[in-house]
Amino acid sequence: MGTTVSLNEPPRTLDVLGVGFGPSNLALAIALAEGGPTLSCRFLERQDSFVWHGNMLLDGSRMQISFVKDLVSMRDPTSPYSFLNYLHVHGRLQDFINLRTFFPTRREFNDYLAWVAGHFADRCDYGEEVVALEPEVQDGRVLRLRARSRGRGGRERTWLARNVVIGVGASPRIPEIFTGTLGDARVIHSSSYLASAETLARAGRVAVVGFGQSAAEIFLDLHARGVAVDLIARAPAMRPADSSPFVNQIFDPAYTDYHYGRRVEERERILREFQNTNYAVVDPDLIETVYGVLYQQKVDRLDRHRLLPRHEVREVRLTSGPDGVLLDLASLDEGERRIRRYGGVVLATGYRRQQHHRLLEPLTPWLTGEGVRRDYRLATTDACTTGIFLQGCNEPTHGLSDTLLSVLPIRAREITAALAAPHSGAGVPERRNAAHAF
Ligand SMILES: Cc1cc2nc3c(=O)[nH]c(=O)nc-3n(C[C@H](O)[C@H](O)[C@H](O)COP(=O)(O)OP(=O)(O)OC[C@H]3O[C@@H](n4cnc5c(N)ncnc54)[C@H](O)[C@@H]3O)c2cc1C
Ligand SMILES: NC(=O)c1ccc[n+]([C@@H]2O[C@H](COP(=O)([O-])OP(=O)(O)OC[C@H]3O[C@@H](n4cnc5c(N)ncnc54)[C@H](OP(=O)(O)O)[C@@H]3O)[C@@H](O)[C@H]2O)c1
Structure with missing residues (x-):
C-alpha cells in the first residue's frame, strides 16, 4: 500500500499522484484504468471516505445536471462505471426509469460516486491531506515532486511523483x-x-x-x-x-476549445454573460x-x-x-x-477556488507565468519536466464547465493523453493566458 518514505526504504516514484479524490480525480482514475497508458498512480484524499459535498446532501436536493453527464458516459457509454450500470447493479434501473427524470437526488448521485470510488479504493489513501508540494531539484532540474501529507494524529508521509494532478475543489x-x-x-x-x-x-x-x-x-x-x-x-x-438548451451548450465539451481560444477580455465577457447559469x-x-x-x-x-x-x-x-x-x-x-x-x-x-495557489507556492521559480495550457498542464520552465495538472480551478481559461461535472470524462481523457505524451518541459508560450497567470 502506498509509497511512503520509511527510514529504511526510499519511496518509489509514482507516475501520477492525484491530490484530492472528488469526482474530478475519480474520473481520471477511471480513464487511466480504461485504456490509458500503464502508469503507476495514487490519489490522496483528506476526507476519511468518499463523500460528495456531504453537508449539503439535503432531503430532496436534486442534481443540477443530467445523469448522462456521469463520470464516464460522454467518453465511453459502454463503461461499467456509468450511472445506468450503477442502477442496474443495484436493481433499480426499471424503478428509476419510472421516475421519468434526468435529475436524480444528490443523495443517489453521491451513492453512485461512492460506489465507483469503492472500485478504486486500492488506488486511494483516505484521511491524507496534502499540505505541501515541493520540487526535488537535481542539477538545477526538477524531475519529480515531493508531496507531504498529514494523516490522523498529525502523522506525516512523503510521496514522490513525476506528475501531480490537483483536484482539490473549492473552499x-x-x-x-x-x-x-x-x-x-x-x-x-x-x-x-x-x-x-x-x-x-x-x-x-x-x-x-x-x-x-x-x-x-x-x-x-x-x-x-x-x-x-x-x-x-x-x-x-x-x-x-438559466438551463435552457441553447445556453446550456456552453457546458458542452466542444465549448472548452472555443472558450480557451478567445482573448482574455472575451473570456471574461463570456463568463460575465453566462454567470446566471451557475x-x-x-x-x-x-x-x-x-x-x-x-x-x-x-x-x-x-x-x-x-x-x-x-x-x-x-x-x-x-x-x-x-x-x-x-x-x-x-x-x-x-x-x-x-x-x-x-x-x-x-x-x-x-x-472560492484558490487552494492550489498555496500548494504551488514552492514551485513558483519553475512556473513561467503563462498559466494553464489547453491540456490542463501548468506551463513550466525548461528546467522542470514534472507535469503539474489542474482540474476544477480553470474557469477563467477553460470556461464555466470547469468547476462542474459537465466535462469530467472528456477532461479526464485529455489529461490522460497528456500524461502519456513525452514530457516536453516548458509549455508552449500562450500569451493570451497572461491575465490568469500563476
Ligand atoms: C452543494 C453542491 C452541489 C453541487 N451540485 C452540482 C451538480 O449538481 N452538478 C454539477 O455539475 N456540479 C455541482 N456542484 C459543483 C461541484 O464543484 C462539482 O460537482 C464537483 O464536486 C467537482 O469535483 P472536484 O473533484 O473537482 O471537487 P470536489 O468535489 O470538491 O472534490 C475535491 C476533493 O479534494 C479533497 N481535498 C481538498 N484539499 C485536499 C488536500 N489538500 N489534500 C487531499 N485532499 C484534498 C476534498 O476533500 C474533496 O473530496 C456542486 C457543488 C456544491 C458545493
Ligand atoms: N442541488 C445542487 O446541485 C446544488 C446545491 C447547492 C449548490 N449547488 C452549486 O454550488 C455552486 C455554488 O452555489 P451557492 O449557492 O453555494 O453559491 P453562489 O451561487 O455563488 O451564491 C452565493 C450567494 O451569496 C451571496 N454573497 C456572496 N458574497 C457575499 C457577501 N460578501 N455578502 C453578502 N452576500 C454575498 C451572493 O450574492 P451577490 O450576488 O450579492 O454576490 C449569492 O447570492 C453552484 O454551482 C450551485 O449550482 C448545487
Whole structure:
C-alpha cells in the first residue's frame, strides 16, 4: 500500500499522484484504468471516505445536471462505471426509469460516486491531506515532486511523483465582516450545514445570507425543521438559473476549445454573460417552492420567515447571553439600519477556488507565468519536466464547465493523453493566458 518514505526504504516514484479524490480525480482514475497508458498512480484524499459535498446532501436536493453527464458516459457509454450500470447493479434501473427524470437526488448521485470510488479504493489513501508540494531539484532540474501529507494524529508521509494532478475543489467564501466569527458554532458556512443543522434548529431564528442554490435549499430544510428563517441578500430578487438548451451548450465539451481560444477580455465577457447559469441563481422549480412557502404563511397570517432582499450585513456581534448573534442590517435602498437577533447564521455565500495557489507556492521559480495550457498542464520552465495538472480551478481559461461535472470524462481523457505524451518541459508560450497567470 502506498509509497511512503520509511527510514529504511526510499519511496518509489509514482507516475501520477492525484491530490484530492472528488469526482474530478475519480474520473481520471477511471480513464487511466480504461485504456490509458500503464502508469503507476495514487490519489490522496483528506476526507476519511468518499463523500460528495456531504453537508449539503439535503432531503430532496436534486442534481443540477443530467445523469448522462456521469463520470464516464460522454467518453465511453459502454463503461461499467456509468450511472445506468450503477442502477442496474443495484436493481433499480426499471424503478428509476419510472421516475421519468434526468435529475436524480444528490443523495443517489453521491451513492453512485461512492460506489465507483469503492472500485478504486486500492488506488486511494483516505484521511491524507496534502499540505505541501515541493520540487526535488537535481542539477538545477526538477524531475519529480515531493508531496507531504498529514494523516490522523498529525502523522506525516512523503510521496514522490513525476506528475501531480490537483483536484482539490473549492473552499468557503466567507464575507470579510464574518471572518472574526469563524470558530463560533453559531455562524457556519453552507458547506458545514448538515453537521450543524440540529443545533441551529434548536437555537431560534436563523439568518441565511445569500440568494443562491445553497441558500434556497437550506431555507427549505430549516423550514421543514420548523425553524423561522430570515433570507438576507444584496440582490433585489431570487433569480432563476438559466438551463435552457441553447445556453446550456456552453457546458458542452466542444465549448472548452472555443472558450480557451478567445482573448482574455472575451473570456471574461463570456463568463460575465453566462454567470446566471451557475452563480447566485436558483433552480426555477425551487424558486416556486420557496415562493409557495412564503405565500402560504401569508394565508396563515404568520410572520415566521422574512425575505430581506437588498440588505447587507454591516456588523456582527456574538453575545454570550441569550441575545445570540446580533446582525446590523442595512437596507441598500433606504440606507436604514436595524439590529436583528438570531440564534444562528448560515453563510450561503458561495465558494472560492484558490487552494492550489498555496500548494504551488514552492514551485513558483519553475512556473513561467503563462498559466494553464489547453491540456490542463501548468506551463513550466525548461528546467522542470514534472507535469503539474489542474482540474476544477480553470474557469477563467477553460470556461464555466470547469468547476462542474459537465466535462469530467472528456477532461479526464485529455489529461490522460497528456500524461502519456513525452514530457516536453516548458509549455508552449500562450500569451493570451497572461491575465490568469500563476
Ligand atoms: C452543494 C453542491 C452541489 C453541487 N451540485 C452540482 C451538480 O449538481 N452538478 C454539477 O455539475 N456540479 C455541482 N456542484 C459543483 C461541484 O464543484 C462539482 O460537482 C464537483 O464536486 C467537482 O469535483 P472536484 O473533484 O473537482 O471537487 P470536489 O468535489 O470538491 O472534490 C475535491 C476533493 O479534494 C479533497 N481535498 C481538498 N484539499 C485536499 C488536500 N489538500 N489534500 C487531499 N485532499 C484534498 C476534498 O476533500 C474533496 O473530496 C456542486 C457543488 C456544491 C458545493
Ligand atoms: N442541488 C445542487 O446541485 C446544488 C446545491 C447547492 C449548490 N449547488 C452549486 O454550488 C455552486 C455554488 O452555489 P451557492 O449557492 O453555494 O453559491 P453562489 O451561487 O455563488 O451564491 C452565493 C450567494 O451569496 C451571496 N454573497 C456572496 N458574497 C457575499 C457577501 N460578501 N455578502 C453578502 N452576500 C454575498 C451572493 O450574492 P451577490 O450576488 O450579492 O454576490 C449569492 O447570492 C453552484 O454551482 C450551485 O449550482 C448545487
